[in-house]
Amino acid sequence: MDPIRRSLLGQLARLSAGAAMVPLSSVASAGINQQPPRREGDPSKRYGMLIDLRQCIGCQACTVSCHIENAAPLGSFRTTVSQYEVEHQETGEVATFMLPRLCNHCENPACVPVCPVEATYQRQDGIVVVDSDRCVGCAYCVNACPYDARFINERTQTADKCTFCAHRLEAGLLPACVESCVGGARIIGDMRDPQSQISRMIAEHRDELMVLQPEKNTLPQVFYLGMDERFVTRPDAEPVALDVLDPHGKEMGYEFRH
Amino acid sequence: MNSAIELLAPRYDIAWYPWAVQYFFMIALSYASLWLAAPALVFGRARWLPTARLALLACLTTTLVAPVALLADLHQPLRFWHFYAYANSHSWMSVGSLVLPLYLVGVIVLAWLAWRPALQAHRQAPGIAGFIARWLSLGDAPTPRALMVLVGLGTLALSTGIMLYTGAEVAIVKARPLWHTVWLPPMFVATGVIAAAGLVLVLNRVAGERSTTVIRQMLRVMLGACLVAALVAGSWFLDGINAHVGSVAAAMESVRDSAEWRSTALWGGLTGVALFGAVLFLLTRPAARRPALFAWAWVLGLVALHVGWMFRWVVLMDVQTVARHSAGFHHYGIPAGSSGILGIVGTFGLWLAAILLIDLFVPWRQARQGGSAADIPPAQPDAHSAAETTEGAPGHG
Numbered sequence: 036m037d038p039i040r041r042s043l044l045g046q047l048a049r050l051s052a053g054a055a056m057v058p059l060s061s062v063a064s065a066g067i068n069q070q071p072p073r074r075e076g077d078p079s080k081r082y083g084m085l086i087d088l089r090q091c092i093g094c095q096a097c098t099v100s101c102h103i104e105n106a107a108p109l110g111s112f113r114t115t116v117s118q119y120e121v122e123h124q125e126t127g128e129v130a131t132f133m134l135p136r137l138c139n140h141c142e143n144p145a146c147v148p149v150c151p152v153e154a155t156y157q158r159q160d161g162i163v164v165v166d167s168d169r170c171v172g173c174a175y176c177v178n179a180c181p182y183d184a185r186f187i188n189e190r191t192q193t194a195d196k197c198t199f200c201a202h203r204l205e206a207g208l209l210p211a212c213v214e215s216c217v218g219g220a221r222i223i224g225d226m227r228d229p230q231s232q233i234s235r236m237i238a239e240h241r242d243e244l245m246v247l248q249p250e251k252n253t254l255p256q257v258f259y260l261g262m263d264e265r266f267v268t269r270p271d272a273e274p275v276a277l278d279v280l281d282p283h284g285k286e287m288g289y290e291f292r293h
Numbered sequence: 294m295n296s297a298i299e300l301l302a303p304r305y306d307i308a309w310y311p312w313a314v315q316y317f318f319m320i321a322l323s324y325a326s327l328w329l330a331a332p333a334l335v336f337g338r339a340r341w342l343p344t345a346r347l348a349l350l351a352c353l354t355t356t357l358v359a360p361v362a363l364l365a366d367l368h369q370p371l372r373f374w375h376f377y378a379y380a381n382s383h384s385w386m387s388v389g390s391l392v393l394p395l396y397l398v399g400v401i402v403l404a405w406l407a408w409r410p411a412l413q414a415h416r417q418a419p420g421i422a423g424f425i426a427r428w429l430s431l432g433d434a435p436t437p438r439a440l441m442v443l444v445g446l447g448t449l450a451l452s453t454g455i456m457l458y459t460g461a462e463v464a465i466v467k468a469r470p471l472w473h474t475v476w477l478p479p480m481f482v483a484t485g486v487i488a489a490a491g492l493v494l495v496l497n498r499v500a501g502e503r504s505t506t507v508i509r510q511m512l513r514v515m516l517g518a519c520l521v522a523a524l525v526a527g528s529w530f531l532d533g534i535n536a537h538v539g540s541v542a543a544a545m546e547s548v549r550d551s552a553e554w555r556s557t558a559l560w561g562g563l564t565g566v567a568l569f570g571a572v573l574f575l576l577t578r579p580a581a582r583r584p585a586l587f588a589w590a591w592v593l594g595l596v597a598l599h600v601g602w603m604f605r606w607v608v609l610m611d612v613q614t615v616a617r618h619s620a621g622f623h624h625y626g627i628p629a630g631s632s633g634i635l636g637i638v639g640t641f642g643l644w645l646a647a648i649l650l651i652d653l654f655v656p657w658r659q660a661r662q663g664g665s666a667a668d669i670p671p672a673q674p675d676a677h678s679a680a681e682t683t684e685g686a687p688g689h690g
Contacts, residue, residue, distance in 0.1 A: 068465050071383050093301075110303070117619060118301040131300070136618065145467055151387035152379040171375050172368025174308035175386050181468035183305050183617050192368040247618065250538060251467050265297075272297035274621025284626070 068148045076158025080225040081256075082199055083161070085233050085244070086135050088261035090218035093118050093133040097212035097221065104200065104211035111186045113137065113197040114212050119272055121263075134266055135221070137212070138163060138184040138197035139247065139255030146176035146185060146196075155194060160225075161256060162201050167193040181251050199223060226256070236260070302619040309609060310632040312366035315640040317605045319359035320459060321485030322492055324452040326351040327400065329489060329514065334407050334662050335445030337438070343504040344511065345407075346660045347496045351489065353404040354647040356397055362640050363393075365631070385465060389458040396455055399448030404660075405429070406444060409436045411659035413666035425654045435665035456482050463608070471547070471612045474540035476529035480604070483522035487568070488601025490515040494594030500652070505583070508590045512572050515597060519569040547615055551622055557607055564603075568596050 098115045105113055114137035122129050144163050147155055154169035155176050165176075170193035177185045177194060188195035200210035204223075208214070213221045224233035237244065237258065245262040246255040248269075265271065326348040332338040333345035364370045376390040412430035417423060460478020467473050490511040497507045533541025547554040571593055575586050614623045627633040651657055659669050 067383060067385055067388060067461075069383055071381060112303050115303055116301070117299065117303075120298040120300050122296050122298075124296060132297070148381075148383040149386065149466075151381055151384045151390060152375040153381040154375075154379070169372075169375055169379060170369065171372045173366070173386060174368065175384070175462075177308035178613070179466050179468055181617055183303075183619070186306070187308060187368055253467075269616065269618055270297060270299065270620055272299045272620040274299050274302075274616070274619070 070143065070148055071153060071156065073157045073159045075156075076160035076162060078159040079227065080160040081227045082140065082204070082223065083226045083233055083237075083256040083258065084137070084140075084199070084213075085222045085236050085258045085260060087218075087220045087222065087236075088133060088135075088259055090216075090220035091116065091133040091135060092218055093131065094217055096215040096217055097135060100211040100215035101197075104203075105198075107195065108189045111188065111195065113184075113195070119266070119270060132263060132266065134270075135212075136182065136184070136247075137257060138180075138199075139182055139253065139257045140199060142254035142256060143252060145179045145181065145251065145253050149175045149179045151175065158201075162199050163196070164198050164201060165194045165196060167191055167195075170194050181248050181253065182255075297620075299620040302616075304623055305616070305619075306623070307610065307613040307625055309613065310366055311606075311610065311627065311634075311637050312362045312632070312640075313609050314602070314605045315362035315637060316359050316366060317459060317481070317609060318488070318602050319355045319362060319640070319644070320455060321481060321601060321605070322489050323352055323355040323359055323400070324396075324455050325482070325485040325489030326355065326492065327403075327448065327452050328486070329493060329511075330407075331445060331449060334403070334660065335442055335449065337442075337662055340506065341510065342661070343502065344493060344507045346658055347493045347500065347502065347507060348489070349404055349407055349660055350500075350648065350651060350657050351492050351496060353400055354644055354651065356400040357647050358640060358644045360393060360397065361643060362636075365636060385458055385462040389455070389462060392451060392454040392458055396448065396451040399444060399451050403441070403444050403448050406436050406441045406663065407660040408655055408657060410661055410664045410666055411656035411669050414659070414669035415656050416666075422654050426656075429655075433666070436663040438663035441663045456485075468617060469612055469615070470538065470540055470543035471615065472540070472608070474529060474533070476525050476532070476540075477608070479525045480522060480529070483518050483525055484601045484604045486518040487515055487522065487597045490518065491594035491597025491601070495591050495598065498591035498594070500658075502658075503588075505587055508587045509576075512576050512590060512593075515593070516569070516572045516576060519565065519572065522565065523569070543615070547622075553622075554611070557611065561603065561607065564596065564600055568593065568600060571596075 093116050095116055098112060101107070101114045102112070107113055114135065117134040117136060119132040119134070120129060121132050140157075140161050140163050142161070144157060147157055147163060150156075151173060152169055152171055154167075154171070155163065155165045157163050167188075172187060172192050172194065174187055174194065177187060180196075185194055185196045187193070200208070200212075203210055210221075210223055213223050222233050222236060224231035226234055226237065228234060229238075240260050243262075244258040244260055245264065245267055246258060247267060249255075249267070329348035330345040330352055332341035334349065364373055367373065376387065380391065381387045409430055412426045413433060415422060415426040416430060418426055457478065460481050463472045463481075464474060464477040494508060494511050496502075497504060497511075530541055533539050536542055544558075548558050575583075575590060575593070578586055610625065614625045616623055629635065631639070656669075661668065
């Protein structure tokens, strides 16, 4: 459809009766869905992470060490590295792109205001955590997170997510994923401390850093260096994992589409 | 332009189970049938009384069953009291947890007021029915109409709260672009009204009422709701057709990339158009041919229920299979157990049990807007005249 006709149709839609609902919806999303006050944690700190993709080799050491440290159930991940094969259509050159993913501990987290019992909350140091004793397991936060960072832990039946290994940070240790990263690709630190490595790297690479899905206005605090902008939003890629099922519908493995 | 293949990405399970569909379906039937019962039971329009009696039965039973499905969708159902101990006014779900019990109480009180004169008239009935009538009717004092109007208006107001919160709860989720549109809440209401009108048509048939007044009124309501749904769907489409991101863009992407979404879109569109066409056809037939055709209106009722349920299934279940930050779609097979087929069948079973229990022990066919036992015509359980019924043998009373 040509752009002029499309814009005309859009105008028509705005003229239609339902246009009256637009202000109503802004009241709804602004009024009720606002961030509750932060609690606990050190207000003098703001933790963030910088992932230097130039150093990531996709070894999944972070995935495994996180799994062991945080005892996530099989098949659920607090962090993982998505991998893509990217082919240059003119030269045919093939490269692998790694995308480590974890909770972005957003400045405007979509998962926090939706929680009906304030079981998930943001600490004053920016870390988003879940009080699993209070969580009712409604899974609203799992649906509200644009980054697939949350899941329902099948053992506790409550929401589960990356905490930047807050228990390790408090003991003066690095998060499991940072500790185990063979290339030193993951840098965590206090962004309020101008001398911290993350603050210095953010200052140095300010213009090159990217975050995931910035258009969602969640203000993620996990920054990617060496990022390909096509992977900032949902990647336009061919999905790989088609389940191969046996005659009883049980999963046997995966196969590629072509 | 490069092409990319996703080599490795986790598979993300859905977070809301079919229980959510059951809740959204039941609660939509509940608030929509309340509005179908309102003309006679709240605003005193006598011509709507046969419809109101069926609609009130539909409303009370769905209102009782819906919260059960909602609780079951929690992974920690026994912690439901946390909703009240730690209420978070920032969350639409929390707002809903405050509105829902008030609405539930409103519907129960309204139904009790509407059935009370008939219960009083049945106090001498033998067996359990008489015992229940004596126990439930709470004395001989007449039921004031003003009280019904007051409770009715309050419950109608609460029902708009349910419409608003169920729609907003889903529509504010930015993470799922297909949900994140202002057109979703009105579409929930429109399809809810279609389904509720369909349910009244089906109850009109299976309860043996077969009132042509009910059929005519419900077909008209359904026609209007179909038009509103078409307007909302059209506005949603035109509103988003310019945008490269957002609800419509995400829908187009899904339809382009997935054969399942293509067939879903086709099926939804065809069913909607077919339902609208059939309702229009029935309503425009000459009066002489109507009784024969109206006898089949309950089939359209089933189609309408299908439209209301499938819309919620597609919105709540299918949308969760659209990957958010990985490629393609996640596989979802409905499990056989309580979070799947057993839950769906169980909810409907519980609902059927609620309808049957009320049918056994409560004279719901004589619901009225207040009054006393003296207003109930004796030995004539069905209030409608014989001339009003469509052809065929009347069912059991």
